[in-house]
Amino acid sequence: MKYKPENLVALVKSGDRRAFDHFYGMEHKKAFFYSFNYVHNREIAEDIVQDSFASLWVNRDSLDTAYPLQPYLYSIIRNRSINILKRLALDQKIMSEITKREHRANLAALTDDSADTLVRSQLEEFINKAYLELPPKICSSFSDSRIRGMTYQEIADKKGVSVKVIEYHITQALKHFKIKLKDFLE
Numbered sequence: 001m002k003y004k005p006e007n008l009v010a011l012v013k014s015g016d017r018r019a020f021d022h023f024y025g026m027e028h029k030k031a032f033f034y035s036f037n038y039v040h041n042r043e044i045a046e047d048i049v050q051d052s053f054a055s056l057w058v059n060r061d062s063l064d065t066a067y068p069l070q071p072y073l074y075s076i077i078r079n080r081s082i083n084i085l086k087r088l089a090l091d092q093k094i095m096s097e098i099t100k101r102e103h104r105a106n107l108a109a110l111t112d113d114s115a116d117t118l119v120r121s122q123l124e125e126f127i128n129k130a131y132l133e134l135p136p137k138i139c140s141s142f143s144d145s146r147i148r149g150m151t152y153q154e155i156a157d158k159k160g161v162s163v164k165v166i167e168y169h170i171t172q173a174l175k176h177f178k179i180k181l182k183d184f185l186e
Contacts (some may be wrong), residue, residue, distance in 0.1 A: 003019055003022050003023075005068055006068075007019075008022070008023055008068070008069055009063055009064075009065045009067065009068060009069050010065045012056075012057075012060050012063065012069060013060050013061065013063045013065060015060070020057055020060075023052055023069055026183075027069075027073060028049065028053075030183075031049045031052065031053075031073060031074070031077055032045055032046060032049050034074060035049055035052075035077050035080075035081055036078055038106045039082045039084055039085065039086065039088075039106075040079055040106075042100070044084060048077060048080045048081055048084060049077065051080060052073060052076040052077045052080055053073070055076050056069070056072055056073055056076060069071055071139045081106075082107060085104075085106055085107040086107065089104055089107065121154075123181075126180065126181055127177070127181065129179060129180070130176060130177055130180035132133065132177070133180070134176060137169060138169045138172050139173070140159075140172050141155055141159070141166050141169035141170060141173070142169065142170060142173035144158070145170055146168070152166045152167060152170070
């Protein structure tokens with residue numbers, strides 16, 4: 001069953017286990033990658049992710065249906081990663097000085113609210129890749145509209161085509177982005 005993102009929070013909040021399992025399937029790999037990039041240990045990252053999903057499920061009654069599930073999940077993962085990194089940083093007997101510095105740097109990155117940089121850079125990479133796949137005419141029309149801020153009429157005049165052609169180009173570009181970025185849009 002395909003769940004709409006806007007309905008997913010309400011379904012999970014109401015206790016719909018299948019909706020939660022669907023969300024788990026969509027987000028597990030990304031969540032693991034997010035945690036692993038900070039703790040650099042597969043088992044610890046997997047534990048953090050599993051605990052975070054469990055916490056999300058247990059505390060589902062407190063979810064606000066006006067917001068998607070992803071920010072809740074990644075906030076839990078972020079906080080659990082911070083706590084693990086703090087514990088690891090304190091355990092000087094088992095960590096070398098280099099490892100401690102790396103953990104402190106990762107902890108600083110997490111507490112500095114720059115943890116989302118990883119997700120943002122991944123999204124930017126997907127956008128750039130999708131952008132490069134556009135046919136040249138569509139790419140040019142899209143750039144003129146969205147990057148240069150030109151109106152459809154200005155673009156049509158510049159290219160010597162009708163406004164309908166430009167509307168078609170923009171529509172095709174948006175459809176392409178929607179398909180290529182579907183994992184980030186869900």
